[in-house]
Amino acid sequence: xxxxxxxxxxxxxxxxxxxxxxxxxxxxxxxxxxxxxxxxxxxxxxxxxxxxxxxxxxxxxxxxxxxxxxxxxxxxxxxxxxxxxxxxxxxxxxxxxxxxxxxxxxxxxxxxxxxxxxxxxxxxxxxxxxxxxxxxxxxxxxxxxxxxxxxxxxxxxxxxxxxxxxxxxxxxxxxxxxxxxxxxxxxxxxxxxxxxxxxxxxxxxxxxxxxxxxxxxxxxxxxxxxxxxxxxxxxxxxxxxxxxxxxxxxxxxxxxxxxxxxxxxxxxxxxxxxxxxxxxxxxxxxxxxxxxxxx
Amino acid sequence: xxxxxxxxxxxxxxxxxxxxxxxxxxxxxxxxxxxxxxxxxxxxxxxxxxxxxxxxxxxxxxxxxxxxxxxxxxxxxxxxxxxxxxxxxxxxxxxxxxxxxxxxxxxxxxxxxxxxxxxxxxxxxxxxxxxxxxxxxxxxxxxxxxxxxxxxxxxxxxxxxxxxxxxxxxxxxxxxxxxxxxxxxxxxxxxxxxxxxxxxxxxxxxxxxxxxxxxxxxxxxxxxxxxxxxxxxxxxxxxxxxxxxxxxxxxxxxxxxxxxxxxxxxxxxxxxxxxxxxxxxxxxxxxxxxxxxxxxxxxxxxxxxxxxxxxxx
Numbered sequence: 001x002x003x004x005x006x007x008x009x010x011x012x013x014x015x016x017x018x019x020x021x022x023x024x025x026x027x028x029x030x031x032x033x034x035x036x037x038x039x040x041x042x043x044x045x046x047x048x049x050x051x052x053x054x055x056x057x058x059x060x061x062x063x064x065x066x067x068x069x070x071x072x073x074x075x076x077x078x079x080x081x082x083x084x085x086x087x088x089x090x091x092x093x094x095x096x097x098x099x100x101x102x103x104x105x106x107x108x109x110x111x112x113x114x115x116x117x118x119x120x121x122x123x124x125x126x127x128x129x130x131x132x133x134x135x136x137x138x139x140x141x142x143x144x145x146x147x148x149x150x151x152x153x154x155x156x157x158x159x160x161x162x163x164x165x166x167x168x169x170x171x172x173x174x175x176x177x178x179x180x181x182x183x184x185x186x187x188x189x190x191x192x193x194x195x196x197x198x199x200x201x202x203x204x205x206x207x208x209x210x211x212x213x214x215x216x217x218x219x220x221x222x223x224x225x226x227x228x229x230x231x232x233x234x235x236x237x238x239x240x241x242x243x244x245x246x247x248x249x250x251x252x253x254x255x256x257x258x259x260x261x262x263x264x265x266x267x268x269x270x271x272x273x274x275x276x277x278x279x280x281x282x283x284x285x286x287x288x289x290x291x292x293x294x295x
Numbered sequence: 296x297x298x299x300x301x302x303x304x305x306x307x308x309x310x311x312x313x314x315x316x317x318x319x320x321x322x323x324x325x326x327x328x329x330x331x332x333x334x335x336x337x338x339x340x341x342x343x344x345x346x347x348x349x350x351x352x353x354x355x356x357x358x359x360x361x362x363x364x365x366x367x368x369x370x371x372x373x374x375x376x377x378x379x380x381x382x383x384x385x386x387x388x389x390x391x392x393x394x395x396x397x398x399x400x401x402x403x404x405x406x407x408x409x410x411x412x413x414x415x416x417x418x419x420x421x422x423x424x425x426x427x428x429x430x431x432x433x434x435x436x437x438x439x440x441x442x443x444x445x446x447x448x449x450x451x452x453x454x455x456x457x458x459x460x461x462x463x464x465x466x467x468x469x470x471x472x473x474x475x476x477x478x479x480x481x482x483x484x485x486x487x488x489x490x491x492x493x494x495x496x497x498x499x500x501x502x503x504x505x506x507x508x509x510x511x512x513x514x515x516x517x518x519x520x521x522x523x524x525x526x527x528x529x530x531x532x533x534x535x536x537x538x539x540x541x542x543x544x545x546x547x548x549x550x551x552x553x554x555x556x557x558x559x560x561x562x563x564x565x566x567x568x569x570x571x572x573x574x575x576x577x578x579x580x581x582x583x584x585x586x587x588x589x590x591x592x593x594x595x596x597x598x599x600x601x602x603x604x605x606x607x608x
Contacts, residue, residue, distance in 0.1 A: 035410070036410075037410050037413065037414065039539075088586060088590070091590075092589070095593075096356075096409075097356060097409045097410045097413065098350075098356045098542075098546070099589050099593065101356060101358070101410075101413060101542075102539075102542065102543060102546060102585055102589055103585065103586060103589050105539045105543075105585065106581075106582040106583070106584075106585030106586045106589070107582065107586070108582070109536075109578040109579075109581060109582040109585075110578070110579050110581075110582025110583055110586070111582075112578055112582075113576040113577075113578040113579035113582070114579060116575075116576065117576055117579070225536065229421065229535060232414070232417070232418075233418070233421075236414050236418055240410075240411075240414075267429050267430075269425055269428075269429065270422075270425040270426055270428075270429050270430075272425075273418075273421055273422040273425040273426075274422065276418050276421070276422065277418065277419065277422045280403065280415055280418050280419070281403060284403060284406075284407060284411070284415060285411070
């Protein structure tokens with residue numbers, strides 16, 4: 001294999017990795033702070049893609065329309081799920097993990113059928129904005145410009161989330177609430193509000209992932225269930241609640257798939273699960289997580 | 296308290312006898328479709344009961360239990376179709392292979408609790424699913440294995456009904472015995488207070504591991520019976536939505552009550568069968584049902600009834 005081919009494959013793996021990262025980053029944030037497993041994350045990703053489709057149709061598929069969609073659609077989805085959090089999830093945080101798991105699973109399958117009811121059973125594709133309808137030449141190979149944009153957006157979102165959690169006052173109260181809820185509440189911080197904010201932000205990030213994937217691939221309601229499981233794999237490999245871990249794990253998953261296709265095409269997905277199980281056996285708490293083993 | 300118990304036991308037994316008698320004479324008058332549906336409920340009920348050993352008794356939320364169900368189905372299917380062994384051996388091998396897998400997965404999983412346990416079991420079950428789904432040379436991939444030959448004695452639905460019914464009753468008695476044994480009470484004790492059991496000198500994870508293997512064993516039986524009912528095995532038996540579905544059945548019925556998972560399995564299977572006749576959007580209704588259930592009846596239907604009868608007394 002030539003270097004050009006190798007690099008091309010690497011870039012397409014990186015594109016996949018960035019989508020995985022965006023679905024997983026929201027989940028890792030929710031897991032890290034709220035300590036709940038959100039199965040609905042895949043549903044948020046799917047709804048992000050579908051609302052993008054609707055808004056793009058509304059704005060007529062222009063460059064400006066795409067930019068506006070990228071801002072409006074994820075916020076709309078995030079608001080919807082924030083309301084769900086306030087109405088349904090909030091009251092179960094203090095109880096056993098099982099109820100939240102079931103509740104978010106219920107939300108996932110309800111959104112799955114909701115999407116099929118609203119957008120139908122046929123695979124939909126959002127129009128590619130005109131400014132991205134040309135390839136760029138990298139090492140003599142032609143690579144879609146949109147994929148370059150997607151990789152850029154992935155890194156941009158990583159730094160944005162990192163900045164919000166580490167460098168702002170709100171991020172500080174978020175991390176404090178993750179460490180010790182009672183103490184944070186005693187310091188006069190409204191913990192339920194922080195939690196709702198984190199959930200909304202997690203939903204927003206996943207919805208951006210969905211919005212970015214919309215012009216690139218066909219969308220069906222199944223992508224919610226698949227997206228949910230991919231987010232889950234990435235987060236588990238990363239270690240619950242670790243943002244750099246999520247980026248690294250998404251990168252590993254994306255590249256393993258991209259190069260796995262060249263070696264054993266039919267096992268491309270299984271490779272990802274293999275990475276998952278190796279990590280689970282060697283470090284059950286993930287690459288960047290804290291040890292939780294009980295003897 | 297002892298007086299009350301003495302008075303109540305006969306009522307429970309009478310109810311039990313009536314139920315068993317009802318299902319024993321059920322095939323005499325019921326149409327074929329109902330018999331088929333009832334056999335399906337029996338199988339899923341056994342599957343849910345096996346999960347409840349981990350979920351209700353052990354207090355560990357397993358989200359990968361369908362893995363053993365699927366392995367049970369595939370063991371039976373592959374022993375008959377691939378190795379051309381007699382069906383008897385294939386049926387007996389299914390729970391053994393499932394238990395062997397449970398031993399491997401349980402070894403790593405039972406040392407964790409809560410959400411970490413859920414994630415680890417889910418991860419392992421998805422790996423098994425991915426291998427079955429993709430390995431065309433070995434498991435025929437997502438085409439599944441179809442056309443399993445069933446001996447003439449079990450080909451009709453009525454004999455098969457009695458076959459499954461007998462196995463279900465034997466398994467339920469076994470599960471009951473295990474749960475009431477010192478081992479079973481230890482598992483409950485671990486759920487209630489892990490630290491204290493550790494202090495009493497027991498290896499907690501060892502007990503939980505045994506429990507996990509036994510649960511995998513019974514799930515393997517259920518999977519094998521399902522493969523014989525459908526005469527086929529598909530990778531989706533082991534997909535994570537199946538695992539989540541059976542967790543839902545346990546919670547709906549009530550994890551704290553012995554027959555809870557059976558009630559939950561019957562309700563969900565019947566609802567799915569009848570609602571999907573009228574609408575394509577069965578999942579929407581199921582999703583809303585889950586949400587309502589978790590909010591208003593966290594103890595499940597049987598737990599709810601138990602609470603009410605206690606209050607009445």
